[in-house]
Structures are given as C-alpha cells and as structure tokens.
Amino acid sequence: MVAGYGASPESRRRNELRFGALAFLLGLTVFAVDTFTDIESAIAVLYVLVLMLAANALPRAGIVRVGAGCAVLAVLSFLLSHWHDMDVQSALRCGVSLAAILITTALLVRDHLSRALLVRANGALARSEKRYRSMFEQARFSLWEQDFSGVKDALDALRAAGVTDLAAHAQANPGWARGMASLIVTTNVNDATLELLGAADRAEVLGPLERFLPAEDPAMLDALLAIHEGRDRFEGRARLIAADGRVLTVLLGISLPDDGIGFDQVVVGVVDITQRERTQEALLAAQAELARAARAATLGALSASIAHELNQPLGAIVLNAQACLRWLRRDPPDIDTASKAVERMVRDSKRAGEIVQRTRGMLVKDANCDEIIDLPQLVEEAAQLLERELSAGGATLATDFADGVPPVRASRVGLQQVLINLIANGLHAMAETGAEKGAEKGAEMGAGTAQRELTVSVDSPDPAQVRVSVRDRGTGIAEEHRARLFDPFFTTRPDGMGMGLAICRSTVESCGGTLTARNHEEGGAVFEFTIPAAAPPPSPVPSPVPSPTAAPLPAAQED
Structure with a gap:
C-alpha cells in the first residue's frame, strides 16, 4: 500500500519521515557526486530516484516542490562544476537531466492524482457495499442473492442451438423448466427469508433453489422467458415450499443485469401474500354463499309470485273445462255454449303463457340485444x-x-x-x-397440462x-x-x-x-x-339524378 493511503495516522507519519529522510540523503549524495567529481555523465538524472522516493511520502504539491528543488540543484551543480570550462556536451547533459526531472515530476503528479481518484472510488464502493449489506440484512421483506450464471449459460447454449421459442421448447420437453431451477444457486439470504421459510439458519436455505419450488409452477418458465428475452426485470406471482412443508404464495421481483454480465449475483425480492390470498378466498367464498342464498331467496319469492299469478288463470281454465264437459254431455250437446267455454280456456291459457314469458324475461334481465x-x-x-x-x-x-x-x-x-x-x-x-x-x-409423463x-x-x-x-x-x-x-x-x-x-x-x-x-x-x-352476425349498415342508395332531357311520365304511368 502506498504511504498516505489506507494506513493509520501513526504509520503514515513514520513512512513519510522514512521516505523523506531517504530522499533528502539521496538528493545530497547526487548533488555532491555531480558537483565534486569528474564523472562525464548526466549524474543529475539520478534526481529521478529522489522524486520517486518523495512521491511515497508527499502530496502533489510536495512532489512539485521536490521536483523544482532537484532542478535547482542540477543547475547549481552544473554552474559550480563548469563555470570556467562550460561546453556544449556538459550543457546537453544538464538539459537531459532537467528534462528527466520535469518529466518524472509530471508523471508522478498524474499518477498521484490517479491513485487518489482510485482510492476515493474504492472508498465510495466500500461504503455503497456497506449500505447495501445493511439494507439487505435489515429489510423486513425477504431478499435472496442467487447465482443465475448456470441458467444464463444454458439459455445461451439453447440460443446457439437455434431454439428461439422457449415456451414451445418447454412444452416439448416436460420437466425442462424444473431442471433449470436446479441451476439456480442461493448464495445469501436475509433474516426475513429465514422467518418466511421457517428455517433455523442460512445453511438450511443456501444451495440449489429447486427444493423450494413446487413441481408445477408456471413462474419458473416466466422468469426464464424474461432472461431469454433480455429483460432487466421480472415480476410475477409464484409459490414456494417452506422448510416445514407449508405452501406459500408470494410476489417475486427479480432485478436482472441489462448488460449480459453479473448473473452470478442476482437480487430477488419476495413478499409473502399467502394470508392475503386466504382472506381473499374466504371473502369470495362468503360472497358466493351470500349470492347463492340471495338467489335461493329470490327464487322462492319468484316461485310464490308465479304461483299467485298463475293460480287465477289456471283456476279459470279448470272451471271452464268442467263447464265445457257439462255442456257437451247434455242431450243434445250445447255446442255453442261449450265453444264459448273453450274460447275462455284459450284466453286464460294465453294469460298464463304471458305470465311465464314475463317471468322468463326477468330471469334473463330482459337482455337488450342491440x-x-x-x-x-x-x-x-x-x-x-x-x-x-x-x-x-x-x-x-x-x-x-x-x-x-x-x-x-x-x-x-x-x-x-x-x-x-x-x-x-x-x-x-x-x-x-x-x-x-x-x-x-x-406430470412425470408430461400430460398434466x-x-x-x-x-x-x-x-x-x-x-x-x-x-x-x-x-x-x-x-x-x-x-x-x-x-x-x-x-x-x-x-x-x-x-x-x-x-x-x-x-x-x-x-x-x-x-x-x-x-x-x-x-x-x-x-x-x-x-x-x-x-x-351483426348485419352491416345498409349502403346509402344515391338518389337518381333526372336527365335534363328526360320527359315527365304520363299521368297514367305514374300510378
């Protein structure tokens, strides 16, 4: 680790002092050798080592100051050593040394800035990971971290094999979706998940997801379709089998990577709606029972009404039938009077039929078929x-x-x-x-659906x-x-x-x-x-336009 990043204040201070002392001693040594010896080479280039040592202990401004100091020492040494016999070669060696010092200073400043940005990015990432872990653990709804990389590889292999209709492939291969569930591995869960599944610890939940899924749950195929189609999210209703055998109805929310990578750490949110579903079922059952009771009561009232309304015409029909029989049994039979009785029977029968027809209209709510x-x-x-x-x-x-x-x-x-x-x-x-x-x-034979x-x-x-x-x-x-x-x-x-x-x-x-x-x-x-079928609207018939030369019809033909 570079001094000044990630170390304790005491350790960082000791490192700064150590590297600072080494840089100072090395700088003095280079100055002495360059000034007081007759070595015909660019000794001042060794100031680069001074800068590299200083970079481990100083901030950017300090590096710039050390670089400027090394350049001054190099020029001073050149002047002291070649004041009387200055030539082109020595001037070139001094220029090379100054260029090396300046370039090294610039590179070290840029490197220092890059390292600072990297450290800040790593710190932000660490804080973000800490916040995520805190939210993951403290959330009161179930969260799962799962590895979908095996599923992604299997789907990519199917795509490479030419399979484009995943639903048709699943229908043609019963049990395929169930087998894909065995490729999903749970890597971490929060405490709410343990409570949801009734598990004692995380080890009981981690591993293949297949054991928590019912044999026939369409949610698995829907999730595979979402991955196959490249969607970035899947939401749906599914069922889970708890550790104690309970069947739970849950809402799923799966955040899928939208860049094709990162399937080894997919976050799945699960909300238990089992109790809500049971309450809804109980409410629907109560409503159905109430509707049945209401229909029975309505039917009873309707039956009483029908009996009351039909009683009079049916009684009249019986009386007229008896009278008709008496008139027919006379010797000789009174056909005219019997015929009138039959007519009254027909009239009362029509009345009864109208009552039945009106009741039938009530049953179908007088449907308006327009x-x-x-x-x-x-x-x-x-x-x-x-x-x-x-x-x-x-x-x-x-x-x-x-x-x-x-x-x-x-x-x-x-x-x-x-x-x-x-x-x-x-x-x-x-x-x-x-x-x-x-x-x-x-289901084992693929015939259940x-x-x-x-x-x-x-x-x-x-x-x-x-x-x-x-x-x-x-x-x-x-x-x-x-x-x-x-x-x-x-x-x-x-x-x-x-x-x-x-x-x-x-x-x-x-x-x-x-x-x-x-x-x-x-x-x-x-x-x-x-x-x-509904008849199409009649096409408008264009009105005939009389010809300007047509003569009017004679009066006898107008009729």
Missing part, C-alpha cells in the same frame, strides 16, 4: 375475470380465434355471463373428475353466424343427463341450483342464437352457442 360485440375480445375479458379461478384450479385457458370473425349484435353483459358460466362449469367438470390427481400423476386445459374457440361457420365453443377435459356428459342438461333445477353438483345452463340458453336464445352441448371425440364436453 350492442355490437367483438366476441374474441369478450372472451379475453371473461378470461381475465376468471384468472383467479383458473389459477386456483391449476388450469390453463387456451383460445383459438379464427381470422375475420364478424361482430355480433347481442347483450354484452348477458353474453359475458354466458361465457363465465360455461368456463366455470368446465373448471368444475375437470375438478370433479379428479383432473388434478391425473395431472399430478401425469393437457388434462387441465380449457379451450375457447371463436369462428364463423358462415357469414351470417358466429360460433363460440368451450371445451373442457373432463369425462364428458353422461348419456342419461344429456336430455335434461338445460332443464331448470337440474344439476349434478351437490351445491348447485340447476339454473345456470337454463339461464344461459335463455340468454342466447333471446338474442336469436342457440346453445347446444356434446361430447368431444377425444374426451371432455363441448358447449357451443351460435349468435347471428
């Missing part, structure tokens, strides 16, 4: 509303939109509710048939219609249930009311469409509805 709707966009909106249910069920939603699908004229709220009901029914169908067990068993996939496709079989299909991967529709599938109050779920599909069909039919269900040849059920 909105122009882009069905692919509506499917995307419904998928966003069901994102939580899809995540909770471990399912994925795939969409297949044909090109050039025309818009439809319908009720946006009504069709959105139809889509939500059909997708939710598909999720329940896969859950009730043990799709999750099948997915866990098939396909068993939990819902597919929503939108196409136009002809220009006048748009078709929407929702396919699940459950066991399909039982043959004995197919005929009653859309009947009100029919359900195969113990907690269902059996009104969802009935209302869906009423909503679709109120907009001029049809809703059907069938089993897919590869397994699962397909619910499909068609809606008439």
Whole structure:
C-alpha cells in the first residue's frame, strides 16, 4: 500500500519521515557526486530516484516542490562544476537531466492524482457495499442473492442451438423448466427469508433453489422467458415450499443485469401474500354463499309470485273445462255454449303463457340485444375475470380465434355471463373428475397440462353466424343427463341450483342464437352457442339524378 493511503495516522507519519529522510540523503549524495567529481555523465538524472522516493511520502504539491528543488540543484551543480570550462556536451547533459526531472515530476503528479481518484472510488464502493449489506440484512421483506450464471449459460447454449421459442421448447420437453431451477444457486439470504421459510439458519436455505419450488409452477418458465428475452426485470406471482412443508404464495421481483454480465449475483425480492390470498378466498367464498342464498331467496319469492299469478288463470281454465264437459254431455250437446267455454280456456291459457314469458324475461334481465360485440375480445375479458379461478384450479385457458370473425349484435353483459358460466362449469367438470390427481400423476409423463386445459374457440361457420365453443377435459356428459342438461333445477353438483345452463340458453336464445352441448371425440364436453352476425349498415342508395332531357311520365304511368 502506498504511504498516505489506507494506513493509520501513526504509520503514515513514520513512512513519510522514512521516505523523506531517504530522499533528502539521496538528493545530497547526487548533488555532491555531480558537483565534486569528474564523472562525464548526466549524474543529475539520478534526481529521478529522489522524486520517486518523495512521491511515497508527499502530496502533489510536495512532489512539485521536490521536483523544482532537484532542478535547482542540477543547475547549481552544473554552474559550480563548469563555470570556467562550460561546453556544449556538459550543457546537453544538464538539459537531459532537467528534462528527466520535469518529466518524472509530471508523471508522478498524474499518477498521484490517479491513485487518489482510485482510492476515493474504492472508498465510495466500500461504503455503497456497506449500505447495501445493511439494507439487505435489515429489510423486513425477504431478499435472496442467487447465482443465475448456470441458467444464463444454458439459455445461451439453447440460443446457439437455434431454439428461439422457449415456451414451445418447454412444452416439448416436460420437466425442462424444473431442471433449470436446479441451476439456480442461493448464495445469501436475509433474516426475513429465514422467518418466511421457517428455517433455523442460512445453511438450511443456501444451495440449489429447486427444493423450494413446487413441481408445477408456471413462474419458473416466466422468469426464464424474461432472461431469454433480455429483460432487466421480472415480476410475477409464484409459490414456494417452506422448510416445514407449508405452501406459500408470494410476489417475486427479480432485478436482472441489462448488460449480459453479473448473473452470478442476482437480487430477488419476495413478499409473502399467502394470508392475503386466504382472506381473499374466504371473502369470495362468503360472497358466493351470500349470492347463492340471495338467489335461493329470490327464487322462492319468484316461485310464490308465479304461483299467485298463475293460480287465477289456471283456476279459470279448470272451471271452464268442467263447464265445457257439462255442456257437451247434455242431450243434445250445447255446442255453442261449450265453444264459448273453450274460447275462455284459450284466453286464460294465453294469460298464463304471458305470465311465464314475463317471468322468463326477468330471469334473463330482459337482455337488450342491440350492442355490437367483438366476441374474441369478450372472451379475453371473461378470461381475465376468471384468472383467479383458473389459477386456483391449476388450469390453463387456451383460445383459438379464427381470422375475420364478424361482430355480433347481442347483450354484452348477458353474453359475458354466458361465457363465465360455461368456463366455470368446465373448471368444475375437470375438478370433479379428479383432473388434478391425473395431472399430478401425469406430470412425470408430461400430460398434466393437457388434462387441465380449457379451450375457447371463436369462428364463423358462415357469414351470417358466429360460433363460440368451450371445451373442457373432463369425462364428458353422461348419456342419461344429456336430455335434461338445460332443464331448470337440474344439476349434478351437490351445491348447485340447476339454473345456470337454463339461464344461459335463455340468454342466447333471446338474442336469436342457440346453445347446444356434446361430447368431444377425444374426451371432455363441448358447449357451443351460435349468435347471428351483426348485419352491416345498409349502403346509402344515391338518389337518381333526372336527365335534363328526360320527359315527365304520363299521368297514367305514374300510378
């Protein structure tokens, strides 16, 4: 270490005195040899050694003063030695010595400045590292330092091999993303991480990350995509397995190097939202139960209202039927009076039908089917509303939109509710048939994702219609249930009311469409509805411009 940088004050002072004394003695020796000896050489060049010794003990101003002093001594020695016999050679030797002294002084001053800047930069870096370590340790949220260099090398190797679509590569190679997790090594964590994972010490957490990740977590693939695409940050929701086996839901924030290097020290921030998710789930469950109770209460009130309103026309129909029978059984039958009774029966039957139709309109909220709707966009909106249910069920939603699908004229709220009901029914169908067990068993075989996939496709079989299909991967529709599938109050779920599909069909039919269900040849059920495409606005017909030479029609032809 250079004297004056990084040493204690006492040690620095001793070094300054030692180097200063050596420089002074060496300067006197050079002056004496150069002045009082007959050596025909540039002895004054040795003042460079004096400057180098002084540079270890003096600041920049001191170096400049020593350099000036050495130059003065060199000139003085030249004058004392060659005052009477001064020649060109001796003058040149003196000039060379002065040039060496000046150049050395300039270089030492520049070097001193560079060393000072370097020391200040190292000090700032050390202080920054100390602040970072302090924040890292004292943060009340989980922080991880991880080595991603193995992952970066593996991704670079894939890129060199011609792999550009990482998602397709992961789908074609089940377990690949899980294997990449074993290349991520945790090098340091803070105390909040130990508390989060329930670990006793850091040694229990450090090492490969794979043991803390569930087998099927899409966050790993998303993080790999972020690295592969060269992004400088990744944020997302993931799951972790704590040391005691608890499954935690967390928010991840990963700061990625934007220059392609530094992947050996990546900082990962983790925020535990498990309790918040549980609270949200409890709230949603309570809301669902409340909505179910409200529907049941509404249905009870509606049933009472229907019974009250239908009681009068049905009673009148019965009385008129009995009267008709009496008039027909007379001898001879009174056909005219019986006919009037039948007419009254028809009238009362129409009244009952109007009551039922009005009630049906209440069930579908009198959908106003005059909105122009882009069905692919509506499917995307419904998928966003069901994102939580899809995540909770471990399912994925795939969409297949044909090109050039025309818009439809319908009720946006009504069709959105139809889509939500059909997708939710598909999720329940896969859950009730043990799709999750099948997915866990098939994860080793790469079949888990396909068993939990819902597919929503939108196409136009002809220009006048748009078709929407929702396919699940459950066991399909039982043959004995197919005929009653859309009947009100029919359900195969113990907690269902059996009104969802009935209302869906009423909503679709109120907009001029049809809703059907069938089993897919590869397994699962397909619910499909068609809606008439919105008719394009009529093109304005240009008014005929009469010809200036055209004669008016005769009066007889105007008619």
